[in-house]
Amino acid sequence: MLLLQNARIASENSPVLLESDVLIVEGKIQDIGSKLPIPEGARVIDARGRVLLPGMFDAHVHFRAPGFENKETITTGSEAAINGGITGVVMMPNTRPALDSATTVATVLENAKDRSRIPVYTSGCVTKNREGKELAEIEGMRGLGVKMLTDDGDTTNDPAVLLRAMQYATEFGMFFASHCEVPELAGPRALNEGVMSYRLGIKGSPACAEEIIIDRDIRLARAAGAHVHIQHVSSKLGMETIRWWKSRGDVKVTAEVAPHHLLFTDEHIGDYDTNYKMNPPLRTQADCDALLEGLIAGVFDLIATDHAPHTPFEKAQDFISAPNGITGLDTALVSLHHFFVAPGKFGWDLVVKRYSAEPRRLMSLPVPSIAVGQSADCVLFDTEAETTFTREFMKSKSQNTPFIDQTLKGRVDLVILGTEILLEREEL
Numbered sequence: 001m002l003l004l005q006n007a008r009i010a011s012e013n014s015p016v017l018l019e020s021d022v023l024i025v026e027g028k029i030q031d032i033g034s035k036l037p038i039p040e041g042a043r044v045i046d047a048r049g050r051v052l053l054p055g056m057f058d059a060h061v062h063f064r065a066p067g068f069e070n071k072e073t074i075t076t077g078s079e080a081a082i083n084g085g086i087t088g089v090v091m092m093p094n095t096r097p098a099l100d101s102a103t104t105v106a107t108v109l110e111n112a113k114d115r116s117r118i119p120v121y122t123s124g125c126v127t128k129n130r131e132g133k134e135l136a137e138i139e140g141m142r143g144l145g146v147k148m149l150t151d152d153g154d155t156t157n158d159p160a161v162l163l164r165a166m167q168y169a170t171e172f173g174m175f176f177a178s179h180c181e182v183p184e185l186a187g188p189r190a191l192n193e194g195v196m197s198y199r200l201g202i203k204g205s206p207a208c209a210e211e212i213i214i215d216r217d218i219r220l221a222r223a224a225g226a227h228v229h230i231q232h233v234s235s236k237l238g239m240e241t242i243r244w245w246k247s248r249g250d251v252k253v254t255a256e257v258a259p260h261h262l263l264f265t266d267e268h269i270g271d272y273d274t275n276y277k278m279n280p281p282l283r284t285q286a287d288c289d290a291l292l293e294g295l296i297a298g299v300f301d302l303i304a305t306d307h308a309p310h311t312p313f314e315k316a317q318d319f320i321s322a323p324n325g326i327t328g329l330d331t332a333l334v335s336l337h338h339f340f341v342a343p344g345k346f347g348w349d350l351v352v353k354r355y356s357a358e359p360r361r362l363m364s365l366p367v368p369s370i371a372v373g374q375s376a377d378c379v380l381f382d383t384e385a386e387t388t389f390t391r392e393f394m395k396s397k398s399q400n401t402p403f404i405d406q407t408l409k410g411r412v413d414l415v416i417l418g419t420e421i422l423l424e425r426e427e428l
Helices: 074-083 102-115 138-142 159-170 195-200 208-224 236-248 259-263 285-297 332-341 348-362
Strands: 002-011 014-025 028-033 043-046 050-054 056-061 086-091 120-122 175-178 227-230 252-257 377-388 407-417 420-424
Touching (some): 002 348, 014 348, 050 348, 056 074, 056 332, 074 086, 138 159, 159 175, 208 227, 208 236, 208 252, 236 252, 236 285, 252 285, 259 285, 259 332, 285 348, 332 348, 332 377, 332 407
Parallel strands (some): 002 043, 002 050, 056 086, 086 120, 175 227, 227 252
Antiparallel strands (some): 050 377, 407 420
């Protein structure tokens, strides 16, 4: 039994934080109100000044298992999520072997039950081994609860194959998540084509490589009557393309934006810093500004980190050779608070809606809220404290993030899921 006193409760439906006591009994929120009596045997936490949020949910993470456990495991990845206030995730299927059959998906889900303290879901491939040629075993994966199909990391290059997959899988209530990139245009560089690429002497990837596939895949979804979800949008015109298609109202399209594409530009790469190398690449300040405007306006349905761990050895290579991607689960919520909520660019209601509620709706999962009768799935966040992202603090197996050794305002103090306290900072 746990009584949180004087917490400020956040909701997706209101920018106002309601200060109240919250009583949790046997994993459920039993009462909310002012000056609740303290039940006998209850533990009491003074939450004054802290914000109580529903647990976050990340619909785009790479836990690298099976096949790349030197970068991340289900255990370390899920602990990184808890460390960042996230209580559920969806894994991408670009593992080794790729998750393209009922057999591989079943193995991952079985491992996740034993190795994670939070729910771990997985997406499945569109095509066998992500090669873009033959359809994956879609029906078998659907039988194990897979909702999202994607060849993430690569575009499903053949539009005829993708259209057939969309037509087939839509009958089973599944949807498609698209990594948008024309490989012949993008190349392996993961650096935006522009002033910075010229300065560094590296041939860049033009934004149109992404924007062409955004438009193509939405058109294919419209033709198939399918739902398409556009992943990690990085450019202004990409956002505007999604906005235009949504305004038509004749195709079901959702989209996500990653914190790093809101926060960083290609200028941050500086002297070839590989912690800023990701795909799609960081673009310009004008793109960042447009993505933020699109998030606030609702063009983007959800925030997702594209958590992509790599070993120090891999990221220590030269910029062209180093792999794409940064970690994000440990840092996402604190960075959203530091750069956007604290300065007043958007409120906690947007964070709850876009990083807790809508990702779960995308996956047809129950949406938690801080309300009487709800299962306890919540995060207590201290807006005045600070977090320093040292290697010791990070729970991910890898620390390839621009935030390493940086101090940001805000701290995840407590994470509760059902009857378990998953995380509690010593300072409480």
